[in-house]
Amino acid sequence: MEKATYKSSGVDLDIYAESMARLPGIVKKTFTPNVLRLDGGFAGLFRLNGAAKAYKDPVLVSCTDGVGTKLKLAFMTGRHSTVGIDLVAMSVNDAICCGATPIFFLDYAAMPKDDPALLEQIVSGIADGCAQAGCALIGGETAILADLYAPGEYDLAGFCVGAVEREDVIDGKAVRPGDRLIGIASSGFHSNGYSLIRKAVFEMAALGVDDVVPELAGKTVGELLLEPTKIYVKPVLKLLERFGANSVVRAIAHITGGGLVENLLRVLPDNCAASFDADAIAPTPLFNWVQRLGNIDDDEMRRVFNMGIGLVLAVREDAAGDVAAFLNELGEEARVIGQVRAK
């Protein structure tokens, strides 16, 4: 009689061990002094206080997100080393909206069979993202789910914890009518709207990932659509250190699904609305390109995409010029795009 084994049921513990052996070297570069080593243990350990900082009344800020169907671009191109940056970005950019410093990150990767080389590419990207965000990659899970994922596909989920002194939590309560809205440029689509993008680009326009788009600097479709999400952690933390949370920087919105208006309204007080300067929020050529390919309505575009602005800050009116200049000095493309008004 046949003997069932874990291997014959699709799970090879030896290849799994090989996969796991490759990871410590990759993740170590993200370790900060507060990571406590516990080899072989069941969890990631992080000492909250340390030489650099001792919190009086710490608030932990936690976020989770995935990459969405941007993953399909990785499958189509065979390039798996940047979706991990997107994974980290989607969570850490949420965490900084509360004024928190991202301190550690964990990932969940699910795939149909063990593939050490693929996992190494994915985790390298996650580690790159964590390094950009200054947070430690202290844990993760690789799930082998033979029957749940198609060959060559996978899903990723990320989880970030940040910390902030309670009195420095940015919750939007400090926002006042007259505050200026400063937009920081996105690096492209980030990780939202890819079902719509893929319908426009691959179904309706029938383009392939290797096709060149002359109007967009001659980049390929694959390059344009895989451009990693910008990570705003370091400039925002520098900004908060320089100008202060709530006194000057009064609300921060990460522009994801829902677009500029919906995401900004999430962080404004109920008695406030926003108006935008029409010329300051004109869509970039990248967004025009997808809109044309998919014949997408203007409203739908604004509801789904960041349209070129990935993060919006509400700042005290008299400091708006200084804040924008400071961000530009840090290499960001930042400008006043509107203002808060009474509702």
Add this chain to the structure above:
Amino acid sequence: MEKATYKSSGVDLDIYAESMARLPGIVKKTFTPNVLRLDGGFAGLFRLNGAAKAYKDPVLVSCTDGVGTKLKLAFMTGRHSTVGIDLVAMSVNDAICCGATPIFFLDYAAMPKDDPALLEQIVSGIADGCAQAGCALIGGETAILADLYAPGEYDLAGFCVGAVEREDVIDGKAVRPGDRLIGIASSGFHSNGYSLIRKAVFEMAALGVDDVVPELAGKTVGELLLEPTKIYVKPVLKLLERFGANSVVRAIAHITGGGLVENLLRVLPDNCAASFDADAIAPTPLFNWVQRLGNIDDDEMRRVFNMGIGLVLAVREDAAGDVAAFLNELGEEARVIGQVRAK
């Protein structure tokens, strides 16, 4: 010309909003006093110190895991209200191995299309698990990935953060030869080995989820295989409070994939090994049933399954009887199953 919309590409933001509207009522029951409310915000906020506890030198302990192909049992039976308990259990049972109190949890659920009723069942289970573990469900992401998951299927990932005073971290360094090993009964397969289980039960034995198994109290295959993972948080925290971390309770191992020996060795110091009393670790009838159906080797069984013991504690020799008695008084099935020896 056709107009591409988010809806026509598979993402319906209105149904998504309906899904999201159902969740706050479900998750609220898990909230502890330390959860800070931030409606509409980008993150979950948790105040680490509070009336009940102020940490001097807090260590944050973080874990992530999924449910594995136990999810397939939910798909086969249409019962989606308990896999969330498994999701929480897999992470919080890891967190307590370090002596940490699980404080909050986040989930990631990915499915091919929005399904408010399904999501409500899943999240209800996650909230039940969080309530059992005493931790707050303060965030989550529902990802709609039309092309990645088959109709009726989904994947779940969970993230738990626990906290522990630095001097009370259990890292196994206090273990000494002679320490007794106490095993606490599992509730069944927990969430490991389901690829092998499904091969044995559904492929080789060709059983269906509604088939009755007379030798196992007349339960159905579906009931036996969906039994939720036991959550050990509350008894272990009571035990640590009563007997002390490291002084008496010196190592804790959550028995998952890899089985009893491999998981225990993860937490023992390098100079220690373990021996088990043969009669104390005899497999329960549930495991014998699957072994027979799949004609699975003894070694393979021990390498894949918990075999009836879900958590093992290494405790100081002279306290072993008291620890086991204390756990039994709390309603756990606990007994001495072996001892630590010098290697």
